[in-house]
Amino acid sequence: MSECIRLAHGGGGQLMRQLIAEEFRPLHGGGSPLHDAATIEPPGGRLAFTTDGYVVQPLEFPGGDIGRLAVTGTANDLAMAGARPLHLSVAMVLEEGLPLAQLRRIVASMAAAARECGVVIRTGDTKVVERGKGDGLFITTSGVGQVEASRPIGPGSIRPGDRLVVSGDLGRHGLAILAIRHGLELEPPVASDCAPLWPAVERLLQAGVHPHLLRDLTRGGLAAVLQELAEDSGCPFRIEEGALPLHPAVERVCDLLGLDPLQLANEGRFLLVVAPDQLEAAMAVLGPEGGVCIGEVGRPAEAGPVPDVVLRTPYGTQRCLPPVSGELLPRIC
Amino acid sequence: MTLLTGSPVAADAPPTRVNALAAELEDLASRPWTLMEVCGGQTHAIVRWGLDQLLPSGMRLIHGPGCPVCVTPAATVDAALALARRPEVILASYGDMLRVPGSDPVGGADLLGLRATGGDVRLLTSPLEALSLARRHPDRLVVFLAVGFETTAPATAVALLQARRQGIENLRVLASHVRVVPAMEAVLSEPDCAIDGFLAAGHVAAVMGLGELQALAERHRLPVVVTGFQPEELMQGVVTCVRLLEEGGCGVRNAYGAVVRPDGNPQARSAMEAVFEPVSAPWRGLGTITGGALALREDYRRFDAFPLLDPPGPTAAAPEDNPCISGRILQGRALPSDCPAFGGRCRPEHPLGAPMVSSEGACAAYHRYRGAGIPARCG
Ligand code: SF4
Numbered sequence: 001m002s003e004c005i006r007l008a009h010g011g012g013g014q015l016m017r018q019l020i021a022e023e024f025r026p027l028h029g030g031g032s033p034l035h036d037a038a039t040i041e042p043p044g045g046r047l048a049f050t051t052d053g054y055v056v057q058p059l060e061f062p063g064g065d066i067g068r069l070a071v072t073g074t075a076n077d078l079a080m081a082g083a084r085p086l087h088l089s090v091a092m093v094l095e096e097g098l099p100l101a102q103l104r105r106i107v108a109s110m111a112a113a114a115r116e117c118g119v120v121i122r123t124g125d126t127k128v129v130e131r132g133k134g135d136g137l138f139i140t141t142s143g144v145g146q147v148e149a150s151r152p153i154g155p156g157s158i159r160p161g162d163r164l165v166v167s168g169d170l171g172r173h174g175l176a177i178l179a180i181r182h183g184l185e186l187e188p189p190v191a192s193d194c195a196p197l198w199p200a201v202e203r204l205l206q207a208g209v210h211p212h213l214l215r216d217l218t219r220g221g222l223a224a225v226l227q228e229l230a231e232d233s234g235c236p237f238r239i240e241e242g243a244l245p246l247h248p249a250v251e252r253v254c255d256l257l258g259l260d261p262l263q264l265a266n267e268g269r270f271l272l273v274v275a276p277d278q279l280e281a282a283m284a285v286l287g288p289e290g291g292v293c294i295g296e297v298g299r300p301a302e303a304g305p306v307p308d309v310v311l312r313t314p315y316g317t318q319r320c321l322p323p324v325s326g327e328l329l330p331r332i333c
Numbered sequence: 334m335t336l337l338t339g340s341p342v343a344a345d346a347p348p349t350r351v352n353a354l355a356a357e358l359e360d361l362a363s364r365p366w367t368l369m370e371v372c373g374g375q376t377h378a379i380v381r382w383g384l385d386q387l388l389p390s391g392m393r394l395i396h397g398p399g400c401p402v403c404v405t406p407a408a409t410v411d412a413a414l415a416l417a418r419r420p421e422v423i424l425a426s427y428g429d430m431l432r433v434p435g436s437d438p439v440g441g442a443d444l445l446g447l448r449a450t451g452g453d454v455r456l457l458t459s460p461l462e463a464l465s466l467a468r469r470h471p472d473r474l475v476v477f478l479a480v481g482f483e484t485t486a487p488a489t490a491v492a493l494l495q496a497r498r499q500g501i502e503n504l505r506v507l508a509s510h511v512r513v514v515p516a517m518e519a520v521l522s523e524p525d526c527a528i529d530g531f532l533a534a535g536h537v538a539a540v541m542g543l544g545e546l547q548a549l550a551e552r553h554r555l556p557v558v559v560t561g562f563q564p565e566e567l568m569q570g571v572v573t574c575v576r577l578l579e580e581g582g583c584g585v586r587n588a589y590g591a592v593v594r595p596d597g598n599p600q601a602r603s604a605m606e607a608v609f610e611p612v613s614a615p616w617r618g619l620g621t622i623t624g625g626a627l628a629l630r631e632d633y634r635r636f637d638a639f640p641l642l643d644p645p646g647p648t649a650a651a652p653e654d655n656p657c658i659s660g661r662i663l664q665g666r667a668l669p670s671d672c673p674a675f676g677g678r679c680r681p682e683h684p685l686g687a688p689m690v691s692s693e694g695a696c697a698a699y700h701r702y703r704g705a706g707i708p709a710r711c712g
Contacts (some may be wrong), residue, residue: 315383320704
């Protein structure tokens, strides 16, 4: 077999069959993954179904790679609906020239991530595009899960007085990627927080916690999620800035570059909104590092403009959450 | 201010050192002094941490002209855009510069937009990266749009010193470096200037030392306090400045002693002086400032990118056909919220003026951290 992906790998012939049989073997989770369609047993109850595309540069980074992201990301989207992730499909677009050794590492990492998430990869697809027409590798995954939460989870369930809890320190994934892209040498390097979220959600549900909302803090970070939820729920959110958990390196580098750690992406963190009388139970399940109460949901304003999200600084002053603008650009001074 | 009542966590956090300094200030100030923080980084931190909300009633912090992105003339941005359109050019600059619109009121083109349509535009964090780009792409022309105060000028100078030594032929700079003290001088010379004292930026003083500031403080008989950028350092600076005012004193105090040495950084200064010389030049929104910019010395003119333009040099900027009052904001005579376009037609995604583009610009800082409902206390 050649050392890198060639166009012929996507041609449907011998090379392609060999690629799928040999290189994608770790992904053969169960049933008939190479068939046109997988047949699955309906688990009973309500299903959750989701899909997501993954493009990331570089393909491998401290703490993860595009394959791990593609598996955990989709499994996490299911978990955020209160659903146990069960089945996954994987579509890969390979760019001519992608080293096979790298593809092999990424496939192995996907298989390991699938085991961690408890999902089985049921079906897949592979395409090859000419050199220059892709970014090495794009992955799209779709997933099906079984809803185990007994009450609806969504912005409509949020009530004034609810508590806001994050499941761990913020911004590490975004910083890990940024550091590599801009050639920042962080010592020690900051690893992505990329991780499956279902185990924590499952423990919450088993402990009898009814989440009003679960949301993974991916693109746009905590800031984007808070803004969106405050808008959707019609309630102002009040955050204690001093309570936000930040890794010291994230804090330092953001300070240096003028970045907002709350806008950095995470891949293994979620926001939980719970009724105040369930806060204690939720915190007990998540543990001291995994459950940090950062604020509460306020009452809709009766009159006058109130910002959607207000942060109280450690000095008792107040500020808004800056709008998330999209591209993260380091500052000059 | 009653938005945040009965918070579930840290409701009664112990008073911090910043709060202690604020209490000290309350006792100290016998009248409503007006201080100007010169640097955009200071403005950003003050608004970010709401430090103005801690000042004694009537006391004002006004925002100064010290945001390098904000004061770069539109004509220079136009020059960068024109060069970036050429196929042989790699145009490189700092992140914030890539989003500053040129003078074209219709297109509102910026360098990032040009990149999206095929221009080779690169984001750098240091001019030395421009040098290595030039080395890696001998068949291309690397143009570095060099902006910033005496903080970034030495790094541009070092890149050019090396380029000259190594005989690199394909590197050019659009130099738009500016000098802080002449801008402070210009602000003070306005007839209705209300400034009682300055908070000067620690990182500029770390390069330049205290000499120039000393001369300015003596000429105008007012206090100048060099500060850092952390909330504590800024509050310490305010307290030091107010104490001086209350005692009727003037002169320079260094409230950032850990970083700033009285003679600055002689090495950085000598690199800068070898490559650049002070000239009078227009600042965006402020008009021409005597000695306000740095131009390449004769020996380094071969690296100048302006002669590549046709006609050479920055073109006269088209009149900025928008309601932007950035000039008044950069002089501390108006607040961003006084601008009719603030938050409406002018937003960070659609900036009409430079103070909304740069993360250090006053308009952007207000837009980010104040929004509706959190009143501004600074003047
Ligand atoms: S809000 Fe916009 S238009 Fe108004 S002064 Fe600021 S930058 Fe100019």
